[in-house]
Amino acid sequence: MTLDNTIICAEKLAKVFKSGGKFLTALDHIDLTVRKGELTAVIGPDGAGKTTLMRLICGLMDPTEGNLTVLGLDSVKDSEEIQSRISYMPQKFGLYEDLTVSENMNLYADLHGVPKEKRPARFQKLLEMMGLERFTGRFAGKLSGGMKQKLGLACTLVRSPDLLLLDEPTVGVDPLSRRELWEILKEFVKEEGLSVFVSTAYMNEAEMCSHVYVLNKGRILSDGSPEDLRNIGKGHCFGVRPAHGVPTRILQAHLLDDQDHVVDAVPRGGEVHFITKGTEPVPYLAGQKLEAVPAEPQLEDGFMILLHQAEKEMLPPAEEQKKALDSGGRPSKEVNIIVKDLVKKFGDFTAVAHTSFEVHKGEIFGLLGPNGAGKTTTFKMLCGLLPETSGFLSVAGVDLRKARTRARANIGYVAQKFSLYSNMTVLENLEFYGGVYGLTPKRLKERIEEVSRQFYLSDRLEMKAGDLPGGYKQRLSMACALLHEPKILFLDEPTSGIDPLARRNFWRQITTLAAEGTTIIITTHFMEEAEYCDRFMIQDNGHLLAIGSPSEIRKKLGKPKADMDDIFIAIVEGAREKGEGA
Incomplete structure (x- = not known):
């Protein structure tokens, strides 16, 4: 029976999917209660069942077993009434990129039946809170990642719902934008008594909630206040x-x-x-x-x-991994990448402005910055995927302007999104990429054996790549990128969407690669991963704001024990206040 202050109540809730003759249990008879007027979080690895739970609460699918009431209503019998009273922001929120900010908000107001006379006041409040009042005429497709997320939240809140559901609303968003989004959420909870149920990959976001559920493989491992956990x-x-x-x-x-x-x-x-x-x-x-x-x-x-x-x-460490640690893991003095006065313009817009730095052999070097800062553009130029407007760029001793193809032979690249062939097996993907890199049949066979052992893929070679768990997909991407033994490995947000255990395994392997002499260039929105870097640089609006080791940057800021989110925010906000990078 649902209590007055309970807004979601699940009892022995189960959801089983049938795929290819097999049954997959997404939720395994869970009990869950969400109280009215509070921020409640569900955390868990990729594939834990968080999104399935959200969709059941929305009435977008029916449970296999158990009971689920939302706003005191049955999630199956009363799904239409539930949907008329809640707002849901999925991971991939459907903004219309060829419509302006204002047009998107009006479209969602039409869909939710918000009367035209109520829109000006509501829109004004949302735009001010989201910091979007100056951008009402800008096309959604021209907004940065963080601004798109804020517009998505504004569109979700064009009416004041009885319940707001957010499915990982800040994945791929920089710490500054994440902080702004959560300040907005807390303000709505305080001002309007809004009830929010959110899934998140960030533990510091879960810390801000009243109650937290830990979900793994469809089961609740524990729940309680942040202090309890x-x-x-x-x-x-x-x-x-x-x-x-x-x-x-x-x-x-x-x-x-x-x-x-x-x-x-x-x-x-x-x-x-x-x-x-x-x-x-x-x-x-x-x-x-x-x-x-x-x-x-x-x-x-x-x-x-x-x-x-x-x-x-x-994963148990391989002997070669342990051996690599004995070298001490320090980068050599040999320079692998030279960047001098690098500029990239798109018409009148300067994406990267007069940036200079060097990266040494065996160094892990991070490219950090807010959404739209220019780090992706810098990354693409270093990879040889985008030509520079001016300046000098040398990768593995090769001038990219003169010999781009030769430089690429020294480069391995792992994209943010899984970009291998899902319908091919693990072995077929490895054979295909080995052929692309021009390895001889004998050498390719040797390298496949080596990378399969290195990335624990030996027992998955006949499995289709698309059927691999998230952590294994990332390992396969790494294995393919390293088949030709490149001097430099480029990693574009490689840990986005993978669970914490897989992330630890990933960094254990990256540590070995760097200790063996591979140079690593990485972009990430998990700021704590900057701790793994020998050095990192922070950009904003195309300008280099800071560069150095974590300890050097902490010392410069006078914050010897600050976490990386705080360092990032202090540097970016400090530069913006001074007008730097503008």
Whole structure:
């Protein structure tokens, strides 16, 4: 029975899909309650069942078993009435890119039956809160990623719904835009008593909610307040600083390799934060005594403990991975990439303005910036996918202006979205890309064996690429990009959409590649991943705002323990206040 303050109530809710003669359980008899007037979050890995849950709540599909009431109404019998009273923003919200901001909002107001006399006041409030009042005449297709997300939220809220459902509303959005979106949500909850149920991949967003559900493979592993989930890690969390000059990712890799004692390890605030199976820190590592100190647990720690208990899928390190760590993981003095006074213009618009930097062999170098900052344009020029307007650009010792094709032979590229052939098997994809790179049949066979072992694909070679889980798809993309043993590997938001365990495995492999001498260039919207970089640069409006190692940039800002989101926001906002990068 639904209580007065309950807006969503699920009892033994199950959803099973049939695909190719097989049954897939997306939700496995879950119980869930969402209270009115609160922000409630569901977190979980890719494929956990979050989107299925959202669609059931919306009445867009029927449950296989169990009961689900929304606003006190039956989700099956009363689906039309539920849909008339809720607003839903899916992951890929349908903005009309050839319509202006104002036209999009009016279109959604028409769809929701908002009276014309009520629109001016509502639109004005939304536009001011979203920071879009100056852009009402701009086409949606010309907005940055963060502005598109804010317009999507504005269109979702053209009426004041009884319940707002948001499915990962900030994926692919920079920290500044993410913060702005959440400030808007909290204001609506406070001012209008709005009830919000949101799925998110970011733990700091879940921290802002009243109640959090942890979902994995269709089952709820735990739920409670953010404090309840933090307390799961109480007494198990420690911090340790690496020896001088040793990258935090190397110390992290050593800790992750100690699977008998360590649950998880991640670079954070200039040190390595790790979780132990017991309540004592790991005393020795690779023959070194660790000066570990107890650390306060975070929500992510509780989340990772729950995932490890459920999954236990941390890949055992290969011997060659362990051996690579012994080199210390420091970049060499050899320069692989030279950028001097690089400029890229599109008509009158300057996307990249007079940027200069160098990248060394074996270095992990990050390109960071808000949506629309120019980092993707810089990335494409470095890959040889886009010609520069002016300046000098050398990759692996080759001038890109004079010998673009020869330079590409030294480059591996992993796109943000899975771009391999879904209907071909893992082996067929590897054979195809090996042929594209011109490997001889003998060498191709050797390399397929090597990358299959390196990326744990040996038992999946006959599986269709499209049927692989998200983490395995990313491993296959990496394996294909590395078949020809490129000197430089370009990674365009490679961890977007993959679960935290797969992300740890990914960075363990990247750490090995860099230690073996591969140069890595990476873009990411997960700012904590900047901790893995030897150096990173931050751009905004085409201008380079900062460049250096995480410790150098922290020192310059006078924030020795700040997390990367705070550093990013401080640099970008500080530059905008001074008028830099404008």
